[in-house]
Amino acid sequence: MFLPYDATAVLDLTEELNRWKTQLDYRGPVPRTWAGRLRRDLEAEAVAASTSMEGVPVTVEEVRHILVGDRPAQTREEDAALVRGYRDAMSFVLRRADDAAFRWDRELLVGLHDRILAGHWGAGAGRFRTGVAHLVDNRTGQLVFQPPAAEEVPELVDRACASIDRGLEHPAIGAAWIHVAIAAIHPFTDGNGRAARVVASLAMYRGGFKLPEFTSLEEWWGRHLSDYYASFHCLGAAFDPTADVTPFIRAHLEAQLHQVRALDLRERVQHRIWTAIEEAVTAAGLDPRLANAVWDAFFGRSVTPRYYRPLADVSVATATKDLAMAVAAGLLRPVGRARSRTYQAGEALYARIGAALGVPVAESGEPARGTIIGELTKRVASERPR
Template identity: 35%
Template sequence: MLFPVPSLDAADRRVLDEVESMRHELRHQVRAVPVKWAEGLRKFLTADAVAASNSIEGFRVSTVDVADLMEGERDVEVSEENREETLAYQRMMTYIQTLHDVPDFSYGKGLLNGLHWMLQGHRHTAGKPAGQWRRGPVYVTDARDPSIAAYTGPDAHEVPGLMAELVDWLNAADEAHPLVRAAMAHLHLVSIHPWSDGNGRMSRSLQTLMIAREGVLAPEFSSIEAWLGRPGNTWEYYRELGARGPAYRPDQDVSGWIRFNLVAYHQQAQTVRNRLRRSGQVWTALADFAAGGRLDERVISALHEVALSGRVRRLRYEHAEGLSKQQAQRDLRDLVAAEVLESVGRTRARYYTPGPRFPTGALEVARTPMSLIDPYRT
């Protein structure tokens, strides 16, 4: 038995309509911006989702470090464990993003276990197999006291039947809105807890996949994983899951879970919209600066990365502009000589930050905090 999908009240429907409006607006805005700029934003949002979802599980790597690891940088100061977890999650997320428009797509045991192997294959052991349903009990410990089980998953012998039911539900069509179905899929999977480890990230990834399959907005702009990874939101996430009780009880009203997710959808759409607008303002300011200083137009992408992320590495600039290593090195060296950038570190670990002559207007726009509203309080 799975949780029943709750009915939406008038406030829920209003919030959902606002989310839909913002997502359709974002779709048109993304199509209208320069390709380089949109690609950079996609990479940032993917890195932010990976960093946030991993941080919920205790693997803490900053978004800018995740972005560097995704680009192929080797000299990033993170532990080997965090590096492995980041790259594994990134590979799985990349695959999920490619599934958004597959015409003969269907959900199945093989797909879910295959995704789990991408995520947990590097941790596979006889006691905790990756890509297979668990063979024993599983517990979620209390964050305040690891000796207390905050949640105990269904018995292992129930998992195959529950997962078969979930797969059937995923492939079936019903009247629920796709965003509501995606939130319910997250709850179903995290509550069944079918694997020995990695259940939280798999559940959040399934939600992302279902949103991507809906097709309104590219998956990079759709995921709420970055929102869930913010510290205050993470505690609310734990609290909302904890409200379901210490054991699997699908015969209950989960309206609170849906409202929590509608807030997440709404505020993440606000965040992406604000970042898109801010990115455009920064790009315009840097384009004017480059034109006034007779700089090559291609350096704007490097300066844009510095303004929004705080730094850029040669490899990322090289890939963004399709340059040779020598061309990228020369451009960055010239920007350092002009005091637009400052060089930090040596050889392959070197990165670049704003220099004394970096345009202050662009930095002021990039560093202005954004405000978010709670859609249920307006």
């Protein structure tokens, strides 16, 4: 096997991941509306992180809108296409992962890459590179890694796929190993990092780690870029099939555990907020679907009718009526006029949510939100794990 590693060096980490999997898999049923909302939020954060790491200038807020068909005016269409392409690749992973006929091969990788680059032929979508690749530090202009020659790429990809297809000691080891292998081979002209991160998620999903807590590592890496790039130092200055990648695998598994711990706490806190928002919406005599708009407003995000419509699956007229009723109830407030109008947290929102959660708030806006989330986080963190 090329790019060898020592599985015993990460045994403590795989055992902890197994414990987390058992705990989360048996935590009981999660309400469908909440599960859908959580999935959308994590998807937007993962897509934004992974595309931004490759130089696509988009924020999480812009990605949220792009993924429901509401491209912000300041976002270029070519960037929006790459966001949609990455989401398409991740969706393809989830569709294919449980296929009984699934196998790791170069066509799988090429197909994923074509989606990642949104079919952009000029950028080499769905085709192995034919020229020399150089990885350069954008800050210094120095060469940091020399991938293998183009003529070696097809065979190396086949070897990597054969290794992961046979199965490694643990799904998380497989995810980390295929991640570093694709990054080292650097089979494409562009989009190699995104391809490596997508196949890492695929390996986790294939191994039974299907919850978002285990398949959204992009968001963690995006917030720890220095650690991410430093983890590749074990590859050396140029591709070497004998390079020991144990340090990368350990860093990858440690990141997995950091992410699952953080997301578990966040999910428990936010689930309570979601429940309180649903109750506030219902108590105001509004349709429960408005919880989606109020949820975004609670977190300081601007809601537009075009953004709200696909979330609630309603017509233009119904969306307009819904948002107006939420304004009348004090849960939302309009900002701007006509087509530029957006909706943000209403004057009564934080007080009502705070009261429902037993967290009195004297402030409004962001300070009130911070008080609610901070107090809930302390409470949840002090509880016994689920």
